[in-house]
Amino acid sequence: MFEQAVVEHKDRVHGFAAMMLRDAVEAQDVAQEALVRLWRHREQVDAALAGVWLLRTTRNLCIDRLRRRVVRSEVDDGPEVLERHGGDAPDPERLAGSSETGRAVLRALGELSEADRSVVVLREVQGLPYDEIADALGIPLGTLKARLHRARERLRAELVRAGVAP
Amino acid sequence: MSAVERVDCARARRVVHARLDGEALAPDDASLVDVHLAGCDACRAVVAELEEIQRELRSVQVPGLEAAALERVWERTSRAGPARRGSVARRSWRVAAAAAGLALALGGLPWIVVERRDRAMAREAEIRRAAGEARFVLAVAGSALRRAERATTDKVLVGGIGAALDRTSIRWSGATGSRPTRGGNGV
Numbered sequence: 001m002f003e004q005a006v007v008e009h010k011d012r013v014h015g016f017a018a019m020m021l022r023d024a025v026e027a028q029d030v031a032q033e034a035l036v037r038l039w040r041h042r043e044q045v046d047a048a049l050a051g052v053w054l055l056r057t058t059r060n061l062c063i064d065r066l067r068r069r070v071v072r073s074e075v076d077d078g079p080e081v082l083e084r085h086g087g088d089a090p091d092p093e094r095l096a097g098s099s100e101t102g103r104a105v106l107r108a109l110g111e112l113s114e115a116d117r118s119v120v121v122l123r124e125v126q127g128l129p130y131d132e133i134a135d136a137l138g139i140p141l142g143t144l145k146a147r148l149h150r151a152r153e154r155l156r157a158e159l160v161r162a163g164v165a166p
Numbered sequence: 167m168s169a170v171e172r173v174d175c176a177r178a179r180r181v182v183h184a185r186l187d188g189e190a191l192a193p194d195d196a197s198l199v200d201v202h203l204a205g206c207d208a209c210r211a212v213v214a215e216l217e218e219i220q221r222e223l224r225s226v227q228v229p230g231l232e233a234a235a236l237e238r239v240w241e242r243t244s245r246a247g248p249a250r251r252g253s254v255a256r257r258s259w260r261v262a263a264a265a266a267g268l269a270l271a272l273g274g275l276p277w278i279v280v281e282r283r284d285r286a287m288a289r290e291a292e293i294r295r296a297a298g299e300a301r302f303v304l305a306v307a308g309s310a311l312r313r314a315e316r317a318t319t320d321k322v323l324v325g326g327i328g329a330a331l332d333r334t335s336i337r338w339s340g341a342t343g344s345r346p347t348r349g350g351n352g353v
Contacts, residue, residue, distance in 0.1 A: 003244060010236060015228035028235045032242075039243035105222040123187075124223035130187075149183040156215050 116151035
């Protein structure tokens with residue numbers, strides 16, 4: 001079960017972490033840690049739910065990392081840390097191609113809250129079905145849809161504010 | 167009332183989001199929203215922006231997990247070796263056994279060493295104690311011997327000499343304290 005789940009979900013797990021953390025090194029670390037944790041809990045995780053379990057674990061690991069950044073930014077030179085992690089990483093040119101709008105959308109995505117960004121990434125970037133996202137995030141379907149609508153509107157507002165509205 | 171007026175902008179956008187989500191709309195909702203959008207420039211612009219954002223997000227190419235990172239996952243999990251393949255229960259027993267062995271090594275071995283050391287020290291202490299007692303006995307005996315020697319000497323030289331002389335042929339003559347004479351004639 002474990003090997004099959006890793007092969008099937010590793011890229012999704014990594015992609016989710018990369019979009020949430022916007023740091024290539026941290027995304028690799030989080031993806032590895034999530035997969036290793038699946039190995040440790042393989043006897044408790046239903047094979048059919050391994051993907052959801054991995055996404056939930058990945059999200060929790062990302063939240064931990066994001067919180068640590070906040071603490072570090074309060075200790076270190078905040079603007080530098082925020083610029084490094086909350087800026088364009090991972091490279092928007094590579095992720096969004098050559099489209100100026102695409103790069104702006106990724107920048108706006110980085111401005112969303114963790115909760116809003118999670119639903120946008122899982123639904124719009126990774127194309128997961130609603131029920132799977134709701135299970136991974138532990139929220140009702142109605143809440144998920146409302147959050148997704150709100151996140152889309154905030155993205156649009158951010159683009160308008162930045163003067164790059166499509 | 168026209169169709170544009172019957173569907174306000176807020177309701178139209180809720181339906182638009184449902185359409186963006188790929189939900190199947192009720193025929194009435196779909197037609198009413200289409201009519202509203204046709205007559206509302208603001209909502210039409212918003213819908214165009216939302217659709218563009220969705221297209222951009224869906225075109226994002228996120229790189230997969232690198233091969234080296236995946237290899238590290240295998241090394242930490244299914245290829246980590248037999249010690250990590252067992253169940254949690256088996257691993258727990260192994261850990262417990264290892265801990266017990268370590269405790270025996272750390273606790274038992276010094277105990278054996280200490281016990282042997284204590285036995286040797288006890289033997290040495292017993293020997294020292296016996297030697298001390300022997301020295302004490304010899305000292306007491308020597309002291310008693312010396313006291314007996316002095317007493318005998320005093321007795322012979324001072325008080326007991328008369329009795330001693332009585333047991334011999336030497337007889338006292340003259341005043342008390344005068345020196346005895348052998349055979350009554352003096353010596």
